[in-house]
Amino acid sequence: MAKDIGIDLGTSTTNIFMKDKGIVLSEPSVVAINTSTGKPIAVGTAAERMIGRTPPTITTVKPVRKGAIADFEIAEFMLRYFLAKACGLAINFGTTRMILSVPTKISEVEQLAVLEAAKSSCRRPARAMPRLIEEPLASAIGADLPLRAESAEGSMIVDIGGGTTEVAVISMGSILVGDSITVGGEAFDLQVINHMRTDHNLLIGEETAETVKIKAGCVFPQAQEKSIDVYGRDMITGLPGNVRIYSNELIETFKDPAIQIVDCIKGVLDGLPPEISADIVRNGIAMSGGGSLLTGLSEFVRTETNVPVKVVDGARYATANGIGKCLSDVTLKELINAGRA
Numbered sequence: 498m499a500k501d502i503g504i505d506l507g508t509s510t511t512n513i514f515m516k517d518k519g520i521v522l523s524e525p526s527v528v529a530i531n532t533s534t535g536k537p538i539a540v541g542t543a544a545e546r547m548i549g550r551t552p553p554t555i556t557t558v559k560p561v562r563k564g565a566i567a568d569f570e571i572a573e574f575m576l577r578y579f580l581a582k583a584c585g586l587a588i589n590f591g592t593t594r595m596i597l598s599v600p601t602k603i604s605e606v607e608q609l610a611v612l613e614a615a616k617s618s619c620r621r622p623a624r625a626m627p628r629l630i631e632e633p634l635a636s637a638i639g640a641d642l643p644l645r646a647e648s649a650e651g652s653m654i655v656d657i658g659g660g661t662t663e664v665a666v667i668s669m670g671s672i673l674v675g676d677s678i679t680v681g682g683e684a685f686d687l688q689v690i691n692h693m694r695t696d697h698n699l700l701i702g703e704e705t706a707e708t709v710k711i712k713a714g715c716v717f718p719q720a721q722e723k724s725i726d727v728y729g730r731d732m733i734t735g736l737p738g739n740v741r742i743y744s745n746e747l748i749e750t751f752k753d754p755a756i757q758i759v760d761c762i763k764g765v766l767d768g769l770p771p772e773i774s775a776d777i778v779r780n781g782i783a784m785s786g787g788g789s790l791l792t793g794l795s796e797f798v799r800t801e802t803n804v805p806v807k808v809v810d811g812a813r814y815a816t817a818n819g820i821g822k823c824l825s826d827v828t829l830k831e832l833i834n835a836g837r838a
């Protein structure tokens with residue numbers, strides 16, 4: 498049975514959307530490799546658990562960096578594994594259409610790598626070449642922003658992923674103006690690691706840092722302060738140690754990446770045609786991507802830009818849902834830049 502498939506190959510997460518079914522897979526973009534044989538031993542969720550815990554014979558690789566493929570072979574293997582897992586053997590890849598999202602600033606060589614990885618991860622050549630859609634456009638479609646060609650209203654989407662933040666103003670079905678930076682959720686994880694090392698003499702791993710960020714991280718003062726016990730290695734004794742930290746102490750630490758995101762948004766807002774500016778003030782900024790869920794980030798953006806902000810429903814899946822809508826909606830399909838496919 499032929500199925501059309503949408504793939505959001507993200508820095509942190511790969512989401513696969515199957516037409517008529519919705520999102521059928523959402524797993525970390527991670528592969529664990531046996532360093533002596535070079536063979537993959539775990540993919541996705543299973544591989545993510547190994548990060549920071551591997552013996553010398555195993556290494557964990559994130560083949561997507563800043564939204565683009567950094568390790569082609571591993572990315573291709575990961576995609577093939579995910580497609581088989583999500584779509585099973587019943588699917589005939591020989592007759593499958595595929596749409597993949599890519600960052601707006603991706604180079605031509607990087608685009609080709611994504612197309613090549615998608616093609617060769619199928620068991621048989623797909624009927625049509627895979628097609629690419631710019632990530633913020635896909636997220637805007639997934640978030641149901643008014644962007645069909647007949648709608649002349651301007652809307653702004655800010656998609657904060659793990660490795661990138663994409664900002665775009667969309668009108669009449671295409672990106673009017675946009676910008677992106679290689680700052681996303683991972684930048685906040687690094688800030689947690691630095692903060693624990695410099696202020697608490699505690700060395701922690703990436704996974705712990707991400708958990709701290711999600712459970713207690715905060716960019717804007719909240720009525721209810723949260724705390725979390727952080728476990729790692731005490732740098733003074735060299736022994737296992739733990740420290741209780743409070744969300745307000747992370748506000749200062751998170752300022753730097755948060756300001757970079759706000760500056761990118763301000764840069765796009767600056768110089769918009771007045772009617773489009775008016776639309777955006779009226780409709781607000783829509784935020785999507787897992788990074789937009791960081792506590793207080795939407796308030797921070799609202800305060801700094803003076804524009805209302807809404808984190809869209811299902812923010813982590815907006816891109817994949819948008820690609821999914823393009824699979825079945827002819828008018829949306831036309832929005833996909835033919836030149837990219």
Ligand SMILES: Nc1ncnc2c1ncn2[C@@H]1O[C@H](COP(=O)(O)OP(=O)(O)OP(=O)(O)O)[C@@H](O)[C@H]1O
Binds near residue numbers: 509510511563662792
């Ligand atoms: N509840 C949460 N609070 C804060 N951050 C979160 C939350 N849930 C997920 N994240 C962060 O969201 C990021 C991943 O988001 P997403 O899955 O949209 O990224 P991606 O699409 O893989 O990356 P990119 O678009 O940059 O290639 C990670 O940094 C993760 O820590």
Ligand SMILES: [Mg+2]
Binds near residue numbers: 658786816
């Ligand atoms: Mg993304």
